[in-house]
Amino acid sequence: MSVLDIRGLHVWFDAPDGRSAHAVRGVDLAVRPGERLGILGESGCGKTTLILAAMGLLPSFASVGGQVVLDGIDVLCDGEKSARTVRWTHAAMVFQGAMNALNPVHRVGEQIADPMVFHKQCSRREAKERTREVLGLVGLPASVARRYPHELSGGMRQRAMIAMAVACEPKVLFADEPTTALDVIVQAQIGDLLYSLSERLGLALVLVTHDIGMIAEHSERSVVMYAGVIVEDGPTYEVLTAPRHPYTRLLLEATPVVNRDRPLVSIPGSPPRLDQPITGCAFAPRCPHAFEACAVRPPLTGDGHVAACHALTQGRLS
Amino acid sequence: MSKRQKFVLRRLGSALLIAFLAVSFSFVLFRALPGDAINFSRVPNATPEQVEALRHQLGIDRPLVVQYGLFFQSLAHGDLGLSFRDQQPVLGTLLVAVRNTLPLLILGTVIAIVVGTLVGVTAGYGQGTARDRLMTGLAMLLYSMPVQWLALLLVVGLSRWFPSSGVSDPFLLDTGFWAVFTDRAHHIALPAVCIALMVFGPFALVARSSQLEALADDHVLTARAKGYGNRRVVWREAFRSAILPIVTLSTLTLGFAIGGQVLVESVFSWPGVGLATVRAVSARDYPMLQGIFLFITLSVVAFNFLGDVMHAVLDPRVAE
Numbered sequence: 001m002s003v004l005d006i007r008g009l010h011v012w013f014d015a016p017d018g019r020s021a022h023a024v025r026g027v028d029l030a031v032r033p034g035e036r037l038g039i040l041g042e043s044g045c046g047k048t049t050l051i052l053a054a055m056g057l058l059p060s061f062a063s064v065g066g067q068v069v070l071d072g073i074d075v076l077c078d079g080e081k082s083a084r085t086v087r088w089t090h091a092a093m094v095f096q097g098a099m100n101a102l103n104p105v106h107r108v109g110e111q112i113a114d115p116m117v118f119h120k121q122c123s124r125r126e127a128k129e130r131t132r133e134v135l136g137l138v139g140l141p142a143s144v145a146r147r148y149p150h151e152l153s154g155g156m157r158q159r160a161m162i163a164m165a166v167a168c169e170p171k172v173l174f175a176d177e178p179t180t181a182l183d184v185i186v187q188a189q190i191g192d193l194l195y196s197l198s199e200r201l202g203l204a205l206v207l208v209t210h211d212i213g214m215i216a217e218h219s220e221r222s223v224v225m226y227a228g229v230i231v232e233d234g235p236t237y238e239v240l241t242a243p244r245h246p247y248t249r250l251l252l253e254a255t256p257v258v259n260r261d262r263p264l265v266s267i268p269g270s271p272p273r274l275d276q277p278i279t280g281c282a283f284a285p286r287c288p289h290a291f292e293a294c295a296v297r298p299p300l301t302g303d304g305h306v307a308a309c310h311a312l313t314q315g316r317l318s
Numbered sequence: 319m320s321k322r323q324k325f326v327l328r329r330l331g332s333a334l335l336i337a338f339l340a341v342s343f344s345f346v347l348f349r350a351l352p353g354d355a356i357n358f359s360r361v362p363n364a365t366p367e368q369v370e371a372l373r374h375q376l377g378i379d380r381p382l383v384v385q386y387g388l389f390f391q392s393l394a395h396g397d398l399g400l401s402f403r404d405q406q407p408v409l410g411t412l413l414v415a416v417r418n419t420l421p422l423l424i425l426g427t428v429i430a431i432v433v434g435t436l437v438g439v440t441a442g443y444g445q446g447t448a449r450d451r452l453m454t455g456l457a458m459l460l461y462s463m464p465v466q467w468l469a470l471l472l473v474v475g476l477s478r479w480f481p482s483s484g485v486s487d488p489f490l491l492d493t494g495f496w497a498v499f500t501d502r503a504h505h506i507a508l509p510a511v512c513i514a515l516m517v518f519g520p521f522a523l524v525a526r527s528s529q530l531e532a533l534a535d536d537h538v539l540t541a542r543a544k545g546y547g548n549r550r551v552v553w554r555e556a557f558r559s560a561i562l563p564i565v566t567l568s569t570l571t572l573g574f575a576i577g578g579q580v581l582v583e584s585v586f587s588w589p590g591v592g593l594a595t596v597r598a599v600s601a602r603d604y605p606m607l608q609g610i611f612l613f614i615t616l617s618v619v620a621f622n623f624l625g626d627v628m629h630a631v632l633d634p635r636v637a638e
Binding site for chain 1: 540545550555560633635
């Protein structure tokens with residue numbers, strides 16, 4: 001039984017001029033309870049759109065197709081009202097740049113306590129008690145509850161955001177680039193914090209990032225996305241050490257590594273335009289291994305560690 | 319002492335300083351104007367001795383510094399001098415005018431601020447919908463309409479049902495509460511509606527754009543992720559940060575509006591501060607004018623101070 005089950009998800013962003021961008025083009029993804037999953041990919045590949053869709057949080061100009069079942073509740077079909085009851089209680093989210101993700105005019109404590117009271121999980125007094133508890137959980141003193149966001153440092157704000165996210169005891173925590181805009185030391189601390197919270201609370205963690213190091217350290221399973229589809233999905237160790245999809249290979253080679261003397265490659269070309277139909281493999285135009293079969297969209301194949309590549313299945317990759 | 323209290327005290331200090339400077343400036347201004355209370359146009363055929371006696375009587379033969387001191391001394395006693403026009407104390411006339419302007423201020427300006435803000439926020443929430451376009455168009459139209467013209471339109475169009483001048487019917491015989499109340503309500507209808515229409519536009523537009531900006535803030539997404547309903551997201555999360563520009567605009571508008579609406583009060587012969595200003599100007603009634611300017615200055619300063627305080631209360635970042 002998975003805690004999050006996404007099936008055949010499509011997302012289009014409709015522009016006022018009638019065109020639309022097909023940002024997520026058919027994604028199947030199941031997350032088991034307590035699983036730590038990293039979603040990897042360059043900017044604009046649909047990572048953030050995917051998790052926003054999973055919580056039913058896409059803006060009104062987005063059209064969504066497919067199915068998202070969060071902890072037994074269909075987020076897309078059962079209507080906004082039932083989707084609302086799932087949010088924060090079953091799945092919570094940590095955003096990038098906690099500076100702006102916190103409301104500047106309410107005290108941090110209120111922002112942590114309010115959802116608990118709103119979702120009728122407990123009384124205001126109990127919520128206060130619980131606020132102190134979760135602040136301790138993320139390593140912040142209880143006095144932070146009385147502070148306003150602008151009085152905290154970037155790292156403290158992100159901790160407060162995480163405290164907020166775990167307060168209602170969700171089963172899934174989405175983290176959308178939780179460490180961008182933080183300095184390296186704090187990045188490591190926040191990563192460790194998310195990992196240990198997921199372990200202690202049995203929380204499934206979906207980590208969206210383009211920081212491969214973060215994925216390597218804090219997730220057991222990795223998903224690589226390109227142009228709105230999943231191109232590779234498998235155990236993190238395998239995906240990072242023995243990548244199957246040509247895109248994953250190039251992506252890893254394009255990542256600078258300390259202490260290793262190898263040339264830094266860049267992937268030629270740029271991701272496809274999403275406002276025009278894509279037939280076949282989206283990566284084919286940039287792929288060194290592309291051949292005739294790539295004109296048809298490849299399925300994800302493999303056992304446990306899957307990848308979507310014709311060259312791979314036909315044994316053309318060395 | 320908290321940061322907020324310190325901030326408010328600092329602002330109070332600067333408000334008092336500004337008020338003092340403004341009052342001093344009005345003293346200088348009225349003495350720098352050509353002519354004084356005693357000139358030949360005002361006292362024709364006066365002998366130099368008589369002029370000298372009058373100057374002495376009014377205290378304007380003393381050195382400026384002494385006059386300046388005396389000016390503040392009489393201010394402290396609430397003495398704004400005597401009107402040139404009717405030899406009545408300026409303060410009394412001014413208070414009557416203020417008392418007439420206040421109901422207009424409340425029924426026109428305050429209500430328009432509230433309604434305009436509500437309309438703007440709702441329009442901002444449904445950006446691009448037919449309702450939004452209708453409201454924005456209406457606000458634009460009213461905003462760009464010259465107020466004296468709007469007032470005349472109201473007189474032409476509605477004066478069959480509502481009286482178009484004065485505060486009450488001088489020939490009203492029935493002195494019962496309801497009769498008086500209905501009479502007053504009838505008289506205030508047109509000028510109040512006129513002011514309300516004039517004030518509505520800018521508030522609807524500012525509230526709309528500021529709400530749009532707030533709705534795009536990241537913390538609004540957080541609020542939606544928390545599962546909050548639309549009403550809570552729109553009002554408690556977005557509007558709470560969108561309200562600051564509206565507060566600024568409100569206090570500015572109110573500060574000036576208490577000084578009367580010169581055009582509206584003229585059209586409707588409403589004996590408020592605005593009409594008093596017009597009369598004082600045409601009669602070259604300097605003491606009266608000086609009193610009115612003093613009153614407007616102080617109310618602008620006071621409302622600005624109030625705006626600062628409200629900012630500090632509403633936004634914890636302001637006091638930093």
